[in-house]
Amino acid sequence: MSVRVRFAPSPTGALHIGGARTALFNWLFARHMKGKFILRIEDTDRTRSTIDAVRTILHGMEWLGLDWDEGPQVDGPFGPYFQTERLELYRQYAEQLTKEDKAYYCFCSPETLAEKRKQAEARKEAPRYDASCRKLSSAEIIRNQSAASPMVIRFKMPAGARTEVADLIRGKVEFDNDLLDDFIIIKSDGFPTYNFAAVVDDHLMEITHVIRGDDHLSNTPRQIVLYQALGWLLPCFAHIPMILGPDKARLSKRHGAASVVEYRDLGYLPEAVLNYIAKLGWGHKDQEIFSRAELIELFRLEGVGKTPAVFDVEKLKWLNGHYIRSALPERIVDLCEPLLIEAYGDHDVEHISRVVKLFLDRLKLIPEIVPLTAYFFKDDFEFEEKAVTKYLKAPQAPQILSALRDHLAKVEPFKKEEIEKVFKALAEELKVKLGVVIHPCRAAVSGRTETPPMYDVLEVLGREKVLVRLSKALGTRPA
């Protein structure tokens, strides 16, 4: 039997890092096993679900390249893939359970429930539903129903038994049913609750492996008793560890970027994010860098750890730098171009391309290109304090700058190889180290103490700008 897994987000917000990682593990498992990856939207919370959130989740998946075989925009034989379009199914199975006396109507108001819960807590008891509606006679039920009292359907938790979860990552985990109460399966608005809808859909969609966050482990016994009550076979369960913020609390918006797509805007490459989140809780030997194909080939559930992982932006940045360096330069140019145009106005694309390529080695994040390159795009760039005091005001600076200006005015062609000869000849003539002639030049043309290699910078800047800047540093007009 072929593997079928699903990612089932609830559209109450964007696709965040934790969700993306769950989606990725499911996707990798499906691709590795040559099975199917299903995307199902769990939108049964009518007050919090939005179609906007559905859109951003889909965008996040697409940006990471996690394609689904069945789901929104794709469809498939087990649809629909939005839970709100499957209401009839849930209603039908809830009714079956009611008829078989495995579930019952409950008319307790939320207020009564809240009150009882409060009292239980005051008595330091577990705040469980007291099952008072379990004993309602059919006459009472009919009376309540015709009185149109709000009602829910609760599952009759089988007492006196233990439920065992055979988890692929954690092994056997046991729960005592008596500690679980008669939870609601159909809400008063007619919508199913998570535990019920997930079970019905996972069964109907023939899901073989449920790979999801650790936060669902405690929900699993509730789902298992539901499978048993409905007479269905269990899927395999695999609960993956959570992702934490630096304070060890569950990762959330207050730890920074909430949405995966925000990382794109911050200047991350999707392959860097993918590689990073894959390594959060999973690994293969000492390997750090994984291509998409390697991930698919090497991923297996046995490689997933049990320990929650703290999200480390520094390591993500390092990976991003790595992927920027190994990407096709033109691709990085394309990513930088709009930012540079926004900051410095229109410029020749060829010029932009040459500039960006000088900085490939020192970029960790795409937007860093902007502050790094001001002197290539405008003439009124800032001068660093140190560039002025240490290099431009050095005693021998005027002599060096003016000699450079004279030679660079004549050098032909104005290419780095020829420019290099000028510098070397001058250093030799003055009997000084190369750096002594380069430093003041760097300060004069860029206002900085650090730039890409000098000859490249000069070539890209062009003779005209270079001569003007050298003259300006000398306090004179171009010769």
Place this chain on the structure above:
RNA sequence: GGCCCCAUCGUCUAGGGGUUAGGACAUCAGCUUUUCAAGCUGACGACCGGGGUUCGAAUCCCCGUGGGGCUACCA
């Protein structure tokens, strides 16, 4: 409160009875050089605590402690 999960450098992790406890990010230093990066080399740096089991525990068991989750008409 009850139940459940988890516990190796600051962070991600390898290691599942005998290891100099390995790798990566970060940090620091050196090399290279024309500055900054990149790259290379090196340094620093960890088995949560206590009891067992054992000739021998990071590793197995128990108890603490700490963190996280569930306990909703949220998923």
